[in-house]
Amino acid sequence: MNIPITIIGAGPAGLLLAHYLLRRGHYQIEMYESRPDPRLSTNDNQRTFPLALQSRGRKALAKIDNLEEKIGQKVTFCSGTFIYQKNGKSRLIPRNNPILTIDRSVLSLVLLETLDKDDNQTRLKINFNHRCTQINPQEKTLSFQTDNNQEIKVNYNILIGADGANSVVRDCFQENPSFNCQKNHVPDVYKSIYLPLNVPEKSLFLAKDKFHSISLTKNVRMLLVPQGDNNLNGVIIFKQENSPFENIENPSELLKFFQKNGGKIGQLIDIKETESLTKRPISQVITIQCNQFHQGDSLLILGDAAHAVSPSLGQGCNSALEDAMIIDQLLDKYQDNWSEVLPAFTKQRVPDADALQELSNYTFPRKKSLVFEYFLRLRISRLLRQWFPDNFSPPIFELVAETNLSYCEILQRHQGWINKVKQLQ
Numbered sequence: 001m002n003i004p005i006t007i008i009g010a011g012p013a014g015l016l017l018a019h020y021l022l023r024r025g026h027y028q029i030e031m032y033e034s035r036p037d038p039r040l041s042t043n044d045n046q047r048t049f050p051l052a053l054q055s056r057g058r059k060a061l062a063k064i065d066n067l068e069e070k071i072g073q074k075v076t077f078c079s080g081t082f083i084y085q086k087n088g089k090s091r092l093i094p095r096n097n098p099i100l101t102i103d104r105s106v107l108s109l110v111l112l113e114t115l116d117k118d119d120n121q122t123r124l125k126i127n128f129n130h131r132c133t134q135i136n137p138q139e140k141t142l143s144f145q146t147d148n149n150q151e152i153k154v155n156y157n158i159l160i161g162a163d164g165a166n167s168v169v170r171d172c173f174q175e176n177p178s179f180n181c182q183k184n185h186v187p188d189v190y191k192s193i194y195l196p197l198n199v200p201e202k203s204l205f206l207a208k209d210k211f212h213s214i215s216l217t218k219n220v221r222m223l224l225v226p227q228g229d230n231n232l233n234g235v236i237i238f239k240q241e242n243s244p245f246e247n248i249e250n251p252s253e254l255l256k257f258f259q260k261n262g263g264k265i266g267q268l269i270d271i272k273e274t275e276s277l278t279k280r281p282i283s284q285v286i287t288i289q290c291n292q293f294h295q296g297d298s299l300l301i302l303g304d305a306a307h308a309v310s311p312s313l314g315q316g317c318n319s320a321l322e323d324a325m326i327i328d329q330l331l332d333k334y335q336d337n338w339s340e341v342l343p344a345f346t347k348q349r350v351p352d353a354d355a356l357q358e359l360s361n362y363t364f365p366r367k368k369s370l371v372f373e374y375f376l377r378l379r380i381s382r383l384l385r386q387w388f389p390d391n392f393s394p395p396i397f398e399l400v401a402e403t404n405l406s407y408c409e410i411l412q413r414h415q416g417w418i419n420k421v422k423q424l425q
């Protein structure tokens with residue numbers, strides 16, 4: 001008999017978990033997603049951004065047949081960063097190992113298209129435009145609001161929250177006094193921006209295989225990543241209290257701001273994009289740290305719902321995908337006995353999520369004196385590693401990106417540096 005599972009949230013974590021469960025052959029899955037079906041809507045780009053997919057995320061995707069190949073058709077490899085100056089000049093910081101990037105919405109779309117296949121039709125139902133509003137763990141019921149303002153109530157057997165940093169599933173854990181969850185705002189906020197990569201009329205042609213970055217004004221940075229043939233997607237990052245949009249009244253003033261401060265990149269923007277940009281929301285980044293990822297024998301959270309981190313190391317999505325793979329491994333280990341799998345997931349994953357939180361918060365220092373020390377250490381350790389590769393560990397960002405070492409092991413190797421940044425920050 002099929003085991004019924006309900007998943008809230010069709011983002012990267014929820015969709016990859018559905019792939020793993022369907023592959024097991026005896027699950028009946030019902031998914032609920034608050035947003036519309038991305039296959040039917042063309043304008044879901046209000047908050048999307050490019051993600052760096054690294055070793056552990058790719059490993060989790062590669063275990064599902066054909067998925068890596070399908071995603072591979074949509075990714076861009078970036079082998080360095082062009083840093084632009086306002087005077088039009090630029091310098092290239094090359095990378096030995098190219099970074100693979102994909103837009104978050106495109107990743108979800110590929111995961112969805114490959115999931116919703118004929119052979120899964122009878123065992124998978126995805127309900128879009130269904131926002132989960134309430135959970136009653138005693139009665140095992142869920143309430144939803146649909147796009148036409150209907151209220152719906154359904155029962156669940158096992159409920160999985162893959163519903164992001166503001167998880168409603170996690171909210172219902174609060175009833176348990178031993179559950180502890182810290183929610184913080186990262187000081188930086190962001191707006192998504194969408195530019196063309198080339199504008200032949202202005203003789204502007206940007207490299208298709210590099211990140212592009214510029215400091216627009218003090219504490220306002222723009223980071224852009226080529227996507228597809230002629231798109232340059234990215235984010236403008238700034239402090240909430242230092243918003244470049246605050247004193248700019250209309251799209252033509254905003255256009256002038258970019259033309260004045262954006263160097264070569266500023267010339268790519270046109271009035272249509274500044275009109276959209278003024279309407280686009282400013283997004284906040286939330287971090288989540290919990291002491292449990294499950295409750296009882298029927299509730300589980302994963303991905304950002306369980307452990308959202310700052311994007312500094314580019315690990316949020318990678319760790320969310322890794323979660324799905326770990327749940328699959330635990331289902332193997334405990335022969336699909338969820339009452340054993342749920343506590344085992346908490347036991348295995350909470351320490352790693354805590355370690356990732358520390359690494360994401362304190363790898364890159366903000367204090368000026370430490371920034372200098374950071375780059376000095378990086379340079380010295382690179383030299384020493386050439387001579388004594390076994391005695392000196394690669395830097396944190398390299399270990400999280402290019403190895404499958406657990407976050408705990410990486411933290412252990414670099415605990416001294418993390419403690420120093422934490423104390424002096």
Ligand SMILES: Cc1cc2nc3c(=O)[nH]c(=O)nc-3n(C[C@H](O)[C@H](O)[C@H](O)COP(=O)(O)OP(=O)(O)OC[C@H]3O[C@@H](n4cnc5c(N)ncnc54)[C@H](O)[C@@H]3O)c2cc1C
Binds near residue numbers: 032133235285308318
């Ligand atoms: C600017 C920025 C850059 C980033 N860069 C990187 C990077 O380079 N590499 C990386 O690994 N990570 C990166 N991240 C983090 C990454 O985006 C997240 O960690 C990842 O998207 C988490 O996936 P998820 O499926 O757990 O959650 P989400 O992607 O948040 O998906 C949750 C889904 O649940 C749905 N949902 C939410 N609430 C409800 C509800 N009540 N009812 C029904 N559905 C609901 C949402 O609509 C959404 O589709 C970045 C994040 C930001 C903000």
